Amino acid sequence: MQSQGSMSNETVRDFFVVGLRNAHAVENEALTLIDRQLGRIENYPDMAQRLREHRNETEEQQRRLETILESLGESHSTLKDTALSLMGNMAAMGNAMAGDEIIKNTFANFAFENFEIASYRSLIAAAEQGGFTQAVAPLQASLREEQHMASWIEQNIPSITQRHIVREDRGMTAKR
Ligand code: MG
Numbered sequence: 001m002q003s004q005g006s007m008s009n010e011t012v013r014d015f016f017v018v019g020l021r022n023a024h025a026v027e028n029e030a031l032t033l034i035d036r037q038l039g040r041i042e043n044y045p046d047m048a049q050r051l052r053e054h055r056n057e058t059e060e061q062q063r064r065l066e067t068i069l070e071s072l073g074e075s076h077s078t079l080k081d082t083a084l085s086l087m088g089n090m091a092a093m094g095n096a097m098a099g100d101e102i103i104k105n106t107f108a109n110f111a112f113e114n115f116e117i118a119s120y121r122s123l124i125a126a127a128e129q130g131g132f133t134q135a136v137a138p139l140q141a142s143l144r145e146e147q148h149m150a151s152w153i154e155q156n157i158p159s160i161t162q163r164h165i166v167r168e169d170r171g172m173t174a175k176r
């Protein structure tokens with residue numbers, strides 16, 4: 001990578017602040033997606049347990065983002081978390097897939113975690129570029145959580161699929 005010595009400090013700071021706010025909005029969307037699923041997947045207790053754990057991680061990720069924003073003099077109380085069209089696109093993608101809710105949700109969750117990974121990688125790069133060194137460690141902690149969640153989902157796609165097919169074969173719904 002080339003050095004970025006000619007850039008304006010204001011440019012990188014603005015990019016970083018907007019990115020932090022967007023990440024906060026993404027984490028809000030994550031909480032909504034998790035909560036929507038938690039009441040509906042009692043037949044997939046491993047997934048439910050992992051989602052509950054990740055819900056706690058997500059709340060901590062939001063606190064990390066708020067702390068970083070405050071350290072930059074950007075109060076998080078003014079955060080306006082807007083619904084991101086991307087998330088609607090991901091939901092639409094899920095709905096376009098054949099198959100049952102658990103399968104769609106699993107695909108959407110995997111896509112979502114990978115979006116978060118991209119977001120945190122970008123924020124870490126901006127923090128390093130702008131010299132916001134105190135922000136790097138907490139952003140890396142959140143990045144690792146997203147990577148672990150993505151990896152857990154990926155590893156569980158086969159067993160969730162097979163469990164779903166067995167249940168279909170027995171004529172069970174996702175709920176029963
Ligand atoms: Mg997250």
Ligand code: FE
Binds near residue numbers: 030112113116145
């Ligand atoms: Fe996540």
